[in-house]
Amino acid sequence: MSFRIGTVPYLVAKPLSWGLEDHPQVHLVEAPPADLAAGLKSGELDVALASSILALEDPELHLWQEGPVIAGRGPIRSVLLLLRPGLQDPSEIRSWTPDPHSRTGQGMARILLHHHLGIRPQEVPEKPGENPFDSGVDAVQRIGDPALEAVRNRPNWKILDLGETWRDRNRLPFVYAGWIGRKGFEPSACASILRAAAREGLANRDRLVDLGRKERGYSRSFLQRYLFEDLCYQLPAREVRAALQRFRELLTAIGQIPASQTPGSV
Template sequence: MRYKGAMSSTSSLRVGTVPYLVGRPLDLGLGDEEGIDLTAAVPARLVEGLREGSLDVALVSSIELFRREGYGYLPGLAVSGRGYVASVQLFLRRAVEEVRSIALDPSSRTAATLVRVLLTERPGGAPEFKEVAAGDDPREADCDGWLRIGDAALREVAAPDAPAVFNPSQVWCERTGLPFVFAAWVVRPGVDPSPWLAAFERARERGLARLDELAAGAARDWHLPPELCKRYLREECVFESLPDMHAALLAFRDAAAALGLCSGAFDPLPLGDLRPPPPVPCRRE
């Protein structure tokens, strides 16, 4: 999928984004900016584009920063949470302390890694993690719990018969005192995004100015409670600059590397000069 306004000249920056609600506050109108060639694809395809060199920058799972050497990222332009985030949920058929098997949604490498980090060292030992095939419903797996992300998680958590949940972002924040960075604008090695930084900032400004409109559209299209969508975009997700973003990324890297889920040697550089606001404390649901 290619957005209206995308350019194809050799001087353009090839950018990939996700076709989900959570990406709109960061990419709204980005494809209409001069020199931006914007494509939308599922996260796995975006990662492939970065690795193969067909994309220069992409909004992808933060764990990718620590799985290839030489990546950078745009600081302050990310999808983060400082507490409960409704679009990443571990749904449970029994108490989390009793869970013995978990089906992982392969759509998000970061969310799956975070669940492993949080549950591996629990009392009683780690559960068995089963990654379902792409396109399969993790709820249908024969497991005590299943990870759901994105728009599908919003729909499921809003259902009248929604099961109990374990919210990974909330637990991470309570344990570490740091935000959790779900996705960032990752820059492949050898690319200098400086000429386009202002375009990314303008896209975020447009998105933040239209959060209520985006929430209303999602509620209408998916038959969800309007307040759920509004709360999700306005209160749960953080799209603005965080002073402890890099510290949060490195804390996640170290926790994942301790389990062999990524390299602990990579320290990706924030590219650009965005001034962060004062820190915001973690929220409790």
Template sequence: MSRRIGSVPYLNSVPLTRGIEDETEFVVPSKLADLLRAGELDAALLSVTEVLFNEGYDVLDGVAVASRGTVKSVFLAHRQPLDAIEVIHCDTASLTSVNLLRVLLAERGLQPKLEPLVDYSQASILPNVLLIGNPGIEFLRAPHAHSIWDLGQAWDTLTGLPFVYAIWALRRGRHDNALREKLRAAKADGLAHLEQTIAEYTDFDPDFRRAYLGDHIRYDLGKEEKAGLARFIELLRQHGNQPVYVPTYV
């Protein structure tokens, strides 16, 4: 079967691909962007900044990976006070998380150097690390000596709005109603069978999976989420030096 769809191998995306797993390629967000740009996929669950920084994509309306308040899987683990940090090593699998961190720090008047985290095994040793997804959850649940700055909560404190981490990006001119409806149906099926997903998924314990998927992650892309995205665009333009494009929802 030709795989026209790409998603990420993280717990938070599992409800969005229920029933379409066999036609979905699962790779980290940065690799998904490469595949979509190369025309090897027609739709991919991308980090939202890939769409904001590049033209040529449409965004599937109504579906996202978002949070309001604590998200648990996107955070800065730090041993130094925020205003004393000079270097942060960042998981570059999601440029959205890196840019969210940059914006949140800039709003505090802080501009530490952001370096790539080249080896997850170093996360517990380095003083300041940005972690995301399943590796972040694993770090959080293991013994560590870091303070945790949850970026979902930090965004909520700053703006009072949800934050959108990922969306279904569609190659403009390469998608049709059948593909769009397939993705919407997968979300509806995933949310309708959330308890089954929690039971079937093997990473982490069931209580954590239930709290994470049921309380911390949101899957709608509605009025509030779009307002949060619009605010993120404003701050990216304010604190960045590259064009930022307004999404086209379809």
């Protein structure tokens, strides 16, 4: 039996997708989170390391709570809201551009702005070919490797780490992504493959750090902390449920998902 598995093209996914491209039972697809979501909903993918919000928006997409996840207990440095030079506080934001590739990151930013700060700044969609940092908005939201690049390339922009703001206001870990199955498919059906990939990935930390240095140009100390101290790849299932439940409550409070939604994963 073979499985169509999706993953994101970001460093954070490498420890969980180690060796999958060479596995004889796996057809691996690497794509941005939004494309993985489309693949799960269309049935083109069986399972994907995808944004956790998918399992909250669609009851037929199940997140494997007992399996490996991409999570954090505080700042993780790659899910950010960046404020233009001159702005010191997010309460001053009047316009912002969400990252089009991750609804989870968008949701975290909206929770901060709408729920915690009580403001609803204008959302300015990112235009093809336009750099949102040059578009005149007050803030830009970024995830993954593009977030790391933004910090390096835009040193004058103030950084808000959305993982840090989540922890400070909710006292819970945050589950950014997990193995999510398409309709009718439980990710645990390929548990042995996915667990083995995570086990091997975490056992090859030095090689992953070297890969990050070669491909992205970051220092060894930065990559070691980012990949293996800031991020968590396994949480107790009860913590996964509690974190997702709180995320759902807040998304409902700001109107991003309907109050009647009853996700199967929580």
